[in-house]
Amino acid sequence: MRKEILILGGGYGGLLSALSARQHLTTEEAGITIINRVGSHQIITELHRLAAGNVAEKAVALPLAKLLKGKSINIVVGEVQTIDVEGKKVALNDGSSYRYDNLVLALGSETNYFGIPGLQENSLTLKSVSDANRVFNHVKDRVKAYATSKNKADATFVIGGGGLSGVELVGELADELPGICREYGVNFSDVSISLVEAMPTILPIFSPELIQRAVTSLESRGVEFLTGLAITEVNGNIVTLKDGRTIETNTLVWTGGVQGSPLVGNCGIEVNRGRATVNEFLQSTSHPEVSLAGDCAVVFATEGRPYPPTAQLAWQMGELVGANIAASYKGAAMGTFNPVFSGTLASLGRKDGIGVIGESGIVMKGSPASLMKKASNARYLSHINGLFSLAY
Numbered sequence: 001m002r003k004e005i006l007i008l009g010g011g012y013g014g015l016l017s018a019l020s021a022r023q024h025l026t027t028e029e030a031g032i033t034i035i036n037r038v039g040s041h042q043i044i045t046e047l048h049r050l051a052a053g054n055v056a057e058k059a060v061a062l063p064l065a066k067l068l069k070g071k072s073i074n075i076v077v078g079e080v081q082t083i084d085v086e087g088k089k090v091a092l093n094d095g096s097s098y099r100y101d102n103l104v105l106a107l108g109s110e111t112n113y114f115g116i117p118g119l120q121e122n123s124l125t126l127k128s129v130s131d132a133n134r135v136f137n138h139v140k141d142r143v144k145a146y147a148t149s150k151n152k153a154d155a156t157f158v159i160g161g162g163g164l165s166g167v168e169l170v171g172e173l174a175d176e177l178p179g180i181c182r183e184y185g186v187n188f189s190d191v192s193i194s195l196v197e198a199m200p201t202i203l204p205i206f207s208p209e210l211i212q213r214a215v216t217s218l219e220s221r222g223v224e225f226l227t228g229l230a231i232t233e234v235n236g237n238i239v240t241l242k243d244g245r246t247i248e249t250n251t252l253v254w255t256g257g258v259q260g261s262p263l264v265g266n267c268g269i270e271v272n273r274g275r276a277t278v279n280e281f282l283q284s285t286s287h288p289e290v291s292l293a294g295d296c297a298v299v300f301a302t303e304g305r306p307y308p309p310t311a312q313l314a315w316q317m318g319e320l321v322g323a324n325i326a327a328s329y330k331g332a333a334m335g336t337f338n339p340v341f342s343g344t345l346a347s348l349g350r351k352d353g354i355g356v357i358g359e360s361g362i363v364m365k366g367s368p369a370s371l372m373k374k375a376s377n378a379r380y381l382s383h384i385n386g387l388f389s390l391a392y
């Protein structure tokens with residue numbers, strides 16, 4: 001009997017699950033439906049560039065309808081409201097509902113505000129194409145306003161959180177703000193760009209040498225680092241830091257952390273700190289007909305530490321999930337999840353970057369790292385395009 005596979009989320013995990021399932025299953029064997037909040041597959045690893053106006057929206061928001069044309073994968077654009085894992089159905093907030101035989105949860109992560117008073121109400125985020133557009137328009141508006149207001153808060157840009165998201169964003173802003181200032185007749189030396197990080201250093205995943213390389217490069221372009229200083233409160237446009245000092249700013253972008261999708265965390269499957277727990281086949285540990293791909297799941301490495309929620313992990317999870325659902329229908333053996341790490345690259349603006357590549361940990365800096373980051377994006381795009389042509 002024809003099965004129904006329902007995939008929630010059209011990001012890396014969801015898209016790859018759909019393509020991989022369709023590679024292995026004919027339309028007679030299974031219907032495949034992706035439900036996504038927006039009609040595009042968003043290349044969220046490039047959002048920092050969109051937020052600074054350094055890339056066109058069409059390069060980071062790929063229409064799902066175009067990507068999946070002729071591939072017999074249904075696309076529903078809508079907002080998931082409830083997931084009923086006992087009744088095996090999903091309801092959207094427009095009143096429609098969808099039943100399934102197999103469900104793939106690939107709803108990603110959300111910004112974590114850690115309960116910091118006033119933070120959510122008074123900050124911008126960088127989790128989607130619309131967020132990135134909002135940041136870019138806001139930054140331009142503030143510079144434009146400063147040209148006449150001369151209000152220092154309009155020329156003060158604060159990024160909260162010095163992980164990869166915050167550092168990549170600050171690198172782009174440092175490169176693009178001089179041009180935006182010129183456009184509005186503002187002297188760039190009036191502008192202040194600060195990155196606030198609670199820990200003693202930014203990017204602790206890298207070696208001290210690479211961290212220093214990033215700090216020196218960004219400081220030379222005007223970025224001030226406020227490390228060891230958590231943001232403790234935001235009141236309107238006043239940001240308070242752990243040592244009691246305050247910054248008056250009309251632009252705070254919060255990149256201080258993520259948490260698993262609350263929809264997944266609260267749907268009744270087994271979770272660990274809000275992220276779904278999975279077995280070696282990436283099935284929910286409590287509901288095997290539910291598979292997980294991407295940030296909404298937690299996958300533990302053999303030494304017991306959870307893998308970081310990254311695009312490369314989501315992509316690999318999606319591919320295995322699709323293949324395993326097909327294997328379960330055909331009575332074939334399912335594959336176990338053994339992720340391959342290609343490394344970590346951080347861009348530091350248009351032409352600079354740092355990274356550690358491959359299993360052997362080859363260190364990269366400067367334009368080779370920056371080019372490698374662009375190449376890894378191109379590799380992803382060519383990979384999904386290759387799969388589109390392979391799918392039924």
Ligand code: NAD
Nearest residue numbers: 161162163164165196197198199230231256257308309345
């Ligand atoms: P993160 O959790 O990695 O970094 C958030 C940072 O904010 C941390 O350094 C934390 O100490 C800091 N912070 C938390 N609370 C704070 C406070 N009150 N005040 C100041 N600083 C505070 O989050 P992220 O950078 O959004 O990354 C999320 C995930 O996405 C990670 O797994 C990351 O590896 C991945 N990612 C990867 C890339 C890439 O590969 N280039 C880019 C972006 C994100």
